[in-house]
Amino acid sequence: MYWSNWFKRWFISASLCIICFTVSGIVLIYTLSHQKQEVQPSYAVNLARVEVSELMFLLEEHHEDLNQTTADSRPAFLDKLLALSRQQQLSLQYAGLDGTVLFDTSDPLPAGKARLNLKADLHYDLYRAGTGQDSFRLAFPVIDPDSGIQAGNALFTLSEAAVRYPQASSFPVIAPALMTASVLLLLFLLFQLRRKVNLDLLNPITGLKGLAEAILRGNYEQKAEYGQQDEIGEVYAVFDQMRSEIMELSRQREARDKAQKELITNISHDLKTPLTAVKAYIDAIQDGVCPDLPAVMEYMTIIQSQTNKMAGLVEDLLVHALRDLGQISVNLTECYSRETFVNILKPMGPYIRAAGKVFIEPAEIPNVLIRVDPVRIEQLLSNLIANALKHTAAGDTIRVDIIREHDQLKLTVSDTGEGILEQDMPFIFERYFQGQAPSQYAKRFKEGTGLGLSICKHIAEAHHGSISFKSIKHHGTEFYLILPVG
Structure with missing residues (x-):
């Protein structure tokens, strides 16, 4: 409130000068207009x-x-x-x-x-x-x-x-003196106002102009600094905060652009490998390399596996694009939890065991009425299972538990793998983030797109639920999905 108080004091002082000048002028005019003509004194x-x-x-x-x-x-x-x-x-x-x-x-x-x-x-x-x-x-x-x-x-x-007897002048001297003093003081106040505005207002604003031009040129490193704690100082502080936020947004945009480029590169690479394999097996079938039906069916199984892999990549990319556009579809329907999750988990067991892992299914699934999109829930669980497969080695265990807690259904996906690194934990739900992996898992980490857990979080929130995790190094990771009941 420095400027407000200063202008208040200045305005009061200027007003007093004007009032003093006006009153003195009125007194002077009144005195001169009512002053009687001097007569010759009797003595x-x-x-x-x-x-x-x-x-x-x-x-x-x-x-x-x-x-x-x-x-x-x-x-x-x-x-x-x-x-x-x-x-x-x-x-x-x-x-x-x-x-x-x-x-x-x-x-x-x-x-x-x-x-x-x-x-x-x-x-x-x-x-x-x-x-x-x-x-x-x-x-x-x-x-x-x-x-x-x-x-x-x-x-x-x-x-x-x-x-004629010499007489003292009857001219009112005080009034003109006050008028003169008021004018001089008012001129001094105007000079102070001009100096104050130039030094403490216009010059700082000119400085902000230079900083703004630097930001327009993409230079975000120059800080907005002002040495006084007043209204202009607050403007400088807000401006510098804005500069910091713009700089951070610029960095995020650059990181996002880089991640998107890497995503396209990774997906292109991931799609190229199965496409090449599919094309090679199809060409082999067409060239008559397979002598009998069992060999053809074996090739078809490989083709189907590669096709499913490509479909998963395309689905992740589509969901990611729809999420950015705010058009991801989640169709909530009422259904019973036991039947829904049995149908979702049934095909996952053979897939996990085929990867050399131990899969433990829920001992019992609560049968309650829930509002979910089975397709999106299956996609969420598939991503969690795929993430667990990346962090586990042969012989490790992947476990799924489903229990009811009050008016919520809690689904837990846990593994006994290496766990998540502490420095990666704050970012695992961010798009494109893949984190660091131990050397033995490095190849598997490179196969991903960094979209899986981000999509899981979006699907959970679209169901009015939440997703969280707990991870201990060398002791595995647990993901918790909370869904409302009823």
């Missing part, structure tokens, strides 16, 4: 008073001199008033109580010609004294310092910067 007049305080001090100290100013006499402090007003970048008009302008910085000489409208021109309220977008006119009463009586009016024209 701006005090700022103007501070700005003109020095000029007002001079006017209050020397207002009497201004009242007595004429064209011929000019007080010295007027130059100082003019210099201060220019230094502070403001204009000053001083008028007496009757409105006569006694001093004007814009036109200092001559004085007394202009006259103010005391009601219209004098404004003590800054907000109503605006004369433009960037300047204000503001009047201050000039008070005599000795008597405390108003001596005149000073009318100042100031710039907006001189009267």
